[in-house]
Amino acid sequence: MSDTLKDTLQTDLTTAMKARDELRSATLRMVLTAVRSEEVAGKAARVLSDEEVVTVLQREAKKRREAAEAYDGAGRTEQAARERDELGVVETYLPTPLTDDELAELVDEAVLVATGEGLTGMGAMGAVMSQLKEKVAGRADGKRLSGAVRARLQA
Numbered sequence: 241m242s243d244t245l246k247d248t249l250q251t252d253l254t255t256a257m258k259a260r261d262e263l264r265s266a267t268l269r270m271v272l273t274a275v276r277s278e279e280v281a282g283k284a285a286r287v288l289s290d291e292e293v294v295t296v297l298q299r300e301a302k303k304r305r306e307a308a309e310a311y312d313g314a315g316r317t318e319q320a321a322r323e324r325d326e327l328g329v330v331e332t333y334l335p336t337p338l339t340d341d342e343l344a345e346l347v348d349e350a351v352l353v354a355t356g357e358g359l360t361g362m363g364a365m366g367a368v369m370s371q372l373k374e375k376v377a378g379r380a381d382g383k384r385l386s387g388a389v390r391a392r393l394q395a
Contacts, residue, residue: 245293246275249333263322267329271300294334294378301330302381335378343380346372347392362393 243251249272256264275296279288288296304327311320338346350371354364368389376385
């Protein structure tokens with residue numbers, strides 16, 4: 241029987257609590273709370289798939305990045321460091337990000353498919369993005385993906 245990502249998070253929380261690892265246990269509590277909130281959001285409660293849990297993890301990672309930047313901008317270095325430490329914990333559960341070369345290769349393939357369908361220039365942006373969203377899910381954020389596609393289509 242395989243564990244789900246949520247089960248892994250819960251097990252790691254228990255381990256962190258037993259080890260008295262305050263940072264890891266607090267971060268995992270926050271992440272699990274976000275997962276549970278997502279499960280009960282909407283009209284009916286449901287169990288999230290691993291892909292949906294990864295989406296929640298990505299959202300939490302983005303919050304930590306933005307908070308660290310905001311704290312740095314306000315001169316609150318201790319809080320910024322804490323946010324970065326929490327980000328490090330969250331990132332251990334995320335898939336390995338695509339390298340620039342891997343992303344460029346995927347973009348090139350998708351552009352070839354789109355041009356084969358008669359789409360050219362920036363008009364192909366939507367078709368290329370829709371092809372790539374599933375392929376890079378969890379491994380590259382939308383901003384980075386759209387930037388790579390835009391650069392390729394304008395070249």
